Amino acid sequence: MRFSILLKSTIEAEVDVKLFSRHRRIERKTQKVVFEKTDYDYFPVHLMNWNDLKRKCSVNGEVRIEVHIEISKMSEVLEKKKVDFGEAMKECSDVTLLVEDEKFHISKLFLSFHSTYFKTLFLGSFNESKKSEVILMDIDKWEFQKFMEVIYGANDIDDDYVVAILRLADMYDVPIVRKKCEQFLMEKSKKPMREKLYWSLKYKIEDLKCLNDIKTPEDVRLAVPENLQEIDPSLQAALFEKALDLLK
DSSP states (O other): OEEEEOOSEEEEEEEEEEEEOTTSOEEEEEEEEEEOSSSSEEEEOOSSOHHHHHHHHOBTTBOEEEEEEEEEEEEEOOOOOSSOOSHHHHTTOSEEEEETTEEEEEOHHHHHHHOHHHHHHHHSSSGGGGOSEEEEOSOOHHHHHHHHHHHTTOOOOOTTTHHHHHHHHHHTTOHHHHHHHHHHHHHTOOSOHHHHHHHHHHTTOOOOGGGGGOOSHHHHHHHSOSSGGGOOHHHHHHHHHHHHHHHO
């Protein structure tokens, strides 16, 4: 099994996992882990295989697990901006986007060319089209920085930010960024297969090239969502076809 945590810093911690069997016996494992700054950082915990888990621990289809995390050290990771959208960009901009406490000085026409959302916002009949400063709510400033750098062609997609950038590209309808994220996720990402398929379905990525990485029946099992009710019919068909090919 795998557990995940959303991070904004590097964390050293001791993780204590308790797995309760149907007879109240406890399987337990304690280990020290280091979570790096990323969208979702994972660590594996090997207590028993899937069949034993269902046989020994499942009660009415449910398994009781307790996870305790004791943080021993936390350090903020400082990142270097590849494009400065601050004062250095101000004289070349005609609007300021305020994200949290960060100001992004940008060109309305440039951003409108890439995004139908901002085209409607800046060039349409909304009140924001007349404002010199627009507030963007519920957005992380570092994720927006990475997103803008991709639009400006100054940053490559990586596993740390691909999901955040894809989310913003989908939110603001930026096809060029969305395409870059899709290509990275399907062709270069080192994320687990199940996670890549999850994001592919969430953001409706039709070309599931990551299925080419499935080479064994175990790979098929690892690709299947933990909640089978969430599996998309098209993915179900693709995985079934892949499993049949492997049995030939």
